[in-house]
Amino acid sequence: MSKIHVTTTVNGDPVEFLADPRDTLLDCLRDQLGLTGTKEGCGTGDCGACSVTVDGVLVCSCLVLGAEAQGKQIGTVEGIANGSELHPLQRKFIEHAALQCGFCTPGILVAAKALLEQNPDPTETEVRYWLAGNLCRCTGYDKIIRAVLDAGAEMRGAN
Amino acid sequence: MPKDDLKTGYRIVGTRPDRPDGLDKVTGRARYGADISAPGMLHAAVVRSPHAHARIIRIDASKALVLDGVKAVITRADFPTGLTGEDWNLQENTIAGDVALYDGHAVAAVAATSKLLAQDAARLIEVVYEVLPHVIDVDAAMQPDAPVIRAGTADHSVPEGMHPNVVKYIDFGHGDLEAGFAAADLVRAQTYKTEATHQGYIEPHACLGQMGADGKGEMWVCTQGQWYIRRMCSAVLGTDASQLRVTPSEIGGGFGGKTTIFMEPLALALSRKAGGRPVKLVMSRAEVLRATGPTASASMDVKLGMKADGTLTAAQVNFRMQGGAFIGSSPVGEALSCALACYTIPAVHHEGYEVLANRPKAAAYRAPGSPMAAFAVESLLDEMCRELGLDPLAVRLKNAAREGAKASYGPTYNRIGLVETLEATMAHANLKVPLGPNQGRGVASGFWFNHGGETSVSLAIGEDGTVTVSVGTPDIGGSRASLGMMTAETLGIPYEAVRVNIVETGALGVNEPTHGSRATFASGLAAVEAAKQAIKTMCARAAAEWGIDADAVEWIDGAAAPAGPNAGKFPPMSIAEIGAKMGSTGGPISGHHEVTAGGFGASFGAHVVDVEVDPETGRTTVLRYLVVQDAGRAIHPAYVEGQYHGGAVQGIGWALNEEYVYGADGRLQNTVFLDYRIPVASDLPMIDTVIVEVPNPGHPYGVRGVGETGITPPLPALANAIAAATGARLRSLPMSPPKVLAAIKAKANGQG
Amino acid sequence: MVKVNLWSGLRRFAADQTVVPVEARTVREMLDALTAAHPALLPFIKAGVSVSVNGQIVTDLNAPVAPEDEVYLIQRIKGG
Ligand code: FES
Ligand code: FES
Numbered sequence: 001m002s003k004i005h006v007t008t009t010v011n012g013d014p015v016e017f018l019a020d021p022r023d024t025l026l027d028c029l030r031d032q033l034g035l036t037g038t039k040e041g042c043g044t045g046d047c048g049a050c051s052v053t054v055d056g057v058l059v060c061s062c063l064v065l066g067a068e069a070q071g072k073q074i075g076t077v078e079g080i081a082n083g084s085e086l087h088p089l090q091r092k093f094i095e096h097a098a099l100q101c102g103f104c105t106p107g108i109l110v111a112a113k114a115l116l117e118q119n120p121d122p123t124e125t126e127v128r129y130w131l132a133g134n135l136c137r138c139t140g141y142d143k144i145i146r147a148v149l150d151a152g153a154e155m156r157g158a159n
Numbered sequence: 160m161p162k163d164d165l166k167t168g169y170r171i172v173g174t175r176p177d178r179p180d181g182l183d184k185v186t187g188r189a190r191y192g193a194d195i196s197a198p199g200m201l202h203a204a205v206v207r208s209p210h211a212h213a214r215i216i217r218i219d220a221s222k223a224l225v226l227d228g229v230k231a232v233i234t235r236a237d238f239p240t241g242l243t244g245e246d247w248n249l250q251e252n253t254i255a256g257d258v259a260l261y262d263g264h265a266v267a268a269v270a271a272t273s274k275l276l277a278q279d280a281a282r283l284i285e286v287v288y289e290v291l292p293h294v295i296d297v298d299a300a301m302q303p304d305a306p307v308i309r310a311g312t313a314d315h316s317v318p319e320g321m322h323p324n325v326v327k328y329i330d331f332g333h334g335d336l337e338a339g340f341a342a343a344d345l346v347r348a349q350t351y352k353t354e355a356t357h358q359g360y361i362e363p364h365a366c367l368g369q370m371g372a373d374g375k376g377e378m379w380v381c382t383q384g385q386w387y388i389r390r391m392c393s394a395v396l397g398t399d400a401s402q403l404r405v406t407p408s409e410i411g412g413g414f415g416g417k418t419t420i421f422m423e424p425l426a427l428a429l430s431r432k433a434g435g436r437p438v439k440l441v442m443s444r445a446e447v448l449r450a451t452g453p454t455a456s457a458s459m460d461v462k463l464g465m466k467a468d469g470t471l472t473a474a475q476v477n478f479r480m481q482g483g484a485f486i487g488s489s490p491v492g493e494a495l496s497c498a499l500a501c502y503t504i505p506a507v508h509h510e511g512y513e514v515l516a517n518r519p520k521a522a523a524y525r526a527p528g529s530p531m532a533a534f535a536v537e538s539l540l541d542e543m544c545r546e547l548g549l550d551p552l553a554v555r556l557k558n559a560a561r562e563g564a565k566a567s568y569g570p571t572y573n574r575i576g577l578v579e580t581l582e583a584t585m586a587h588a589n590l591k592v593p594l595g596p597n598q599g600r601g602v603a604s605g606f607w608f609n610h611g612g613e614t615s616v617s618l619a620i621g622e623d624g625t626v627t628v629s630v631g632t633p634d635i636g637g638s639r640a641s642l643g644m645m646t647a648e649t650l651g652i653p654y655e656a657v658r659v660n661i662v663e664t665g666a667l668g669v670n671e672p673t674h675g676s677r678a679t680f681a682s683g684l685a686a687v688e689a690a691k692q693a694i695k696t697m698c699a700r701a702a703a704e705w706g707i708d709a710d711a712v713e714w715i716d717g718a719a720a721p722a723g724p725n726a727g728k729f730p731p732m733s734i735a736e737i738g739a740k741m742g743s744t745g746g747p748i749s750g751h752h753e754v755t756a757g758g759f760g761a762s763f764g765a766h767v768v769d770v771e772v773d774p775e776t777g778r779t780t781v782l783r784y785l786v787v788q789d790a791g792r793a794i795h796p797a798y799v800e801g802q803y804h805g806g807a808v809q810g811i812g813w814a815l816n817e818e819y820v821y822g823a824d825g826r827l828q829n830t831v832f833l834d835y836r837i838p839v840a841s842d843l844p845m846i847d848t849v850i851v852e853v854p855n856p857g858h859p860y861g862v863r864g865v866g867e868t869g870i871t872p873p874l875p876a877l878a879n880a881i882a883a884a885t886g887a888r889l890r891s892l893p894m895s896p897p898k899v900l901a902a903i904k905a906k907a908n909g910q911g
Numbered sequence: 912m913v914k915v916n917l918w919s920g921l922r923r924f925a926a927d928q929t930v931v932p933v934e935a936r937t938v939r940e941m942l943d944a945l946t947a948a949h950p951a952l953l954p955f956i957k958a959g960v961s962v963s964v965n966g967q968i969v970t971d972l973n974a975p976v977a978p979e980d981e982v983y984l985i986q987r988i989k990g991g
Binding site for chain 3: 314315316328329330331332333492493495496508566568569570571572573608610611612675755756757857
């Protein structure tokens with residue numbers, strides 16, 4: 001099967017790759033572009049470890065075809081920090097011990113960032129429902145929720 | 160809680176510094192099992208049995224092998240014969256021999272130049288099966304008419320006349336059971352069942368393996384124990400352990416499930432057959448659920464005798480557990496040992512059977528066996544407290560195991576913290592929150608041992624006085640931080656001056672995996688000893704320079720100093736100064752410690768949960784959750800809390816949602832996370848924690864392993880809470896909405 | 912004599928005793944004496960048991976045991 005030439009933008013950088021028509025965006029990010037920060041936990045859209053944004057919309061990259069990235073703006077965990085300056089969410093995750101094994105962390109950071117962009121002052125319940133598609137087996141979510149709420153507060157300048 | 164025997168005044172132990180792996184993990188830089196590639200790499204795919212039990216008549220790979228880019232196909236014929244015992248089990252589980260023993264059992268594997276090509280090729284490998292009768296349920300597997308899974312597997316412990324699927328029998332106890340039950344005012348007996356659950360780590364198993372025809376190989380793999388991978392792969396492949404170099408990747412969760420091998424030898428065997436090209440093998444989630452983990456399923460009888468004041472007089476348990484089609488895989492021995500460990504009871508008897516079934520080979524899962532045992536024992540205890548109108552926490556305290564008491568499993572307890580844990584629980588504000596309609600409160604206690612095991616740690620002083628520690632226990636819950644903290648505390652230097660590396664198998668002596676809650680305990684113990692050894696050398700270097708006796712030098716706040724006024728008057732010599740000149744004072748300075756850690760710092764916990772049960776749907780909502788547990792000493796309290804949170808939530812999942820669902824055909828029906836439903840953020844409240852600290856006398860900083868106990872009490876605590884809310888008692892897990900609803904209806908119809 | 916407490920399931924392999932007195936100064940000697948007196952225990956000991964001395968799991972076969980010590984053989988425990 002011949003491959004598809006895809007031109008797209010990842011974390012602001014122009015990139016090109018050749019995708020098999022069956023390759024998911026997740027496969028292309030990890031295997032073609034070497035952006036292995038985005039994780040595969042299930043491949044079926046159930047765990048959120050592969051969360052990325054496509055034109056600002058939060059999606060599971062395991063459910064998007066690589067070819068669909070053509071002409072889009074893709075955002076991954078590697079693009080959250082501004083150079084060596086961490087995003088408040090990243091700092092708060094470390095500070096609150098909101099990660100253990102860290103495998104869910106990239107997806108949760110991408111998802112939480114998308115939340116705070118559209119709802120800068122979410123309630124605990126809103127955070128819990130927004131992140132309900134991001135599985136974490138280590139933390140019981142407690143410290144993750146606290147970290148997201150605290151990052152939101154800091155970004156609003158509320159503390 | 161009594162803190163008089165707690166040393167205080169630590170600079171670092173007990174604080175909450177950032178974890179050293181934090182930055183890599185929030186930026187996506189941390190490298191997990193599937194994140195590494197190598198030049199010339201091939202990708203592998205595995206062909207798995209679609210049958211629960213089937214003879215393999217023929218495997219024909221010709222259609223796959225003609226595809227361009229397919230480099231190797233392997234079957235059991237590519238592995239050595241003649242293995243025995245657990246080595247044979249591991250080989251058989253890695254790739255089936257004559258018979259596929261469960262749905263998902265590997266029968267062949269293929270390596271090709273791309274992932275998609277390997278998957279296509281796997282689909283072209285034709286396997287002809289003769290389907291055999293199968294058995295899934297543990298009780299059914301013991302019935303006289305059950306299909307025999309593998310005759311002759313039973314060991315010497317099994318009494319005559321049992322079904323050949325019964326492969327182990329255990330019994331132990333003490334005291335006069337008959338007299339104990341006769342002395343009771345209330346004797347009750349019940350049967351409980353739990354389904355198998357999966358460890359559910361989010362990272363699927365993944366490895367990159369390379370092996371040449373000379374048997375020399377390398378592997379990058381997500382594992383809890385690189386030396387276990389090395390030993391097990393070598394045994395399965397018939398190669399020499401020391402020729403295989405295993406580097407552990409960052410690990411995306413394990414919980415016991417990554418203490419063994421499942422598919423790692425396949426990557427090496429494929430590589431060997433494909434001319435030594437590296438082979439990457441990554442499982443799908445369905446493969447993880449069908450062919451790795453899970454825990455055992457259990458069927459359990461419990462009988463307790465209690466006086467009217469709540470005093471326990473006798474206890475008898477009889478557990479049946481299946482751990483798949485392989486002997487030695489169920490945790491029935493551990494389950495029995497934990498079952499009554501929270502109590503001092505004059506007469507106890509334990510009996511257990513391990514049974515084979517056509518299911519995957521069970522792996523350890525957080526406090527193996529203890530959650531099931533607690534579900535049975537703590538549920539019945541709760542029922543009896545209700546019947547006698549007694550406060551369930553007061554009854555637990557009255558019968559609590561204490562220092563000097565005989566443990567249910569035999570020996571005498573040393574310093575343990577169950578009493579302090581229960582007292583802290585009873586004092587907690589959550590117990591005073593009033594409950595509304597359809598709400599109920601449940602309590603339960605739990606127990607887990609603390610394994611020591613083979614441990615080897617090295618520590619090197621740098622030229623600038625900073626320190627590198629090499630440890631062999633992969634970091635799952637923050638052990639790099641806790642080990643760095645203990646090392647820095649012992650050396651009297653800043654936490655930031657220590658780097659802890661998890662090293663490959665060539666860099667240290669053999670280490671057991673991170674299991675049995677042992678990383679902070681045993682590697683910590685060894686790191687402290689290694690630091691002390693380096694301190695001794697550094698003191699000797701200072702003494703030589705000062706021309707005084709080495710014994711006249713002591714180590715204070717990261718520097719050598721003359722001990723007392725008689726030793727002479729010299730300014731302290733810091734670790735940085737000693738490091739800077741070590742090349743000309745005798746050579747590099749390091750510390751090393753190797754031990755098979757004993758110790759037995761058991762950790763007890765008590766949980767309190769408030770639930771609301773929807774009487775229309777049977778759905779249980781967790782309103783409030785409290786974990787109280789003895790940590791011995793919390794080196795890094797935030798990471799201890801993290802262990803308490805994670806354990807409790809895994810237990811909540813086991814109690815309410817998670818189960819292996821098999822069809823009549825013996826195939827696993829829920830092979831994706833949508834159907835194997837682990838708790839999600841919106842299912843849960845915040846988890847309240849209290850860290851009790853009753854130091855473990857067997858550890859320099861008093862550490863007890865904290866990782867496992869937390870998964871134990873949630874199962875019964877939730878059953879007890881649901882009973883309190885609805886009056887309906889559930890004796891089988893999970894307590895999913897349909898089952899709770901049925902129990903409520905049965906209760907209303909007077910059959911509960 | 913060191914009094915070794917067996918779990919009761921081992922009784923039928925040790926002439927119906929749950930406490931077996933043996934002459935031993937170390938854990939190794941204790942296990943050797945035990946299997947010498949009761950060879951039927953050998954498969955269990957080979958399969959792996961944990962030895963508890965005064966409530967501590969002892970892993971070093973050369974560790975000392977004395978007549979006043981509390982010695983138990985218990986099921987091998989590892990964990991997740
Ligand atoms: S990998 Fe995409 S949702 Fe799990
Ligand atoms: S930190 Fe391990 S899965 Fe979330």
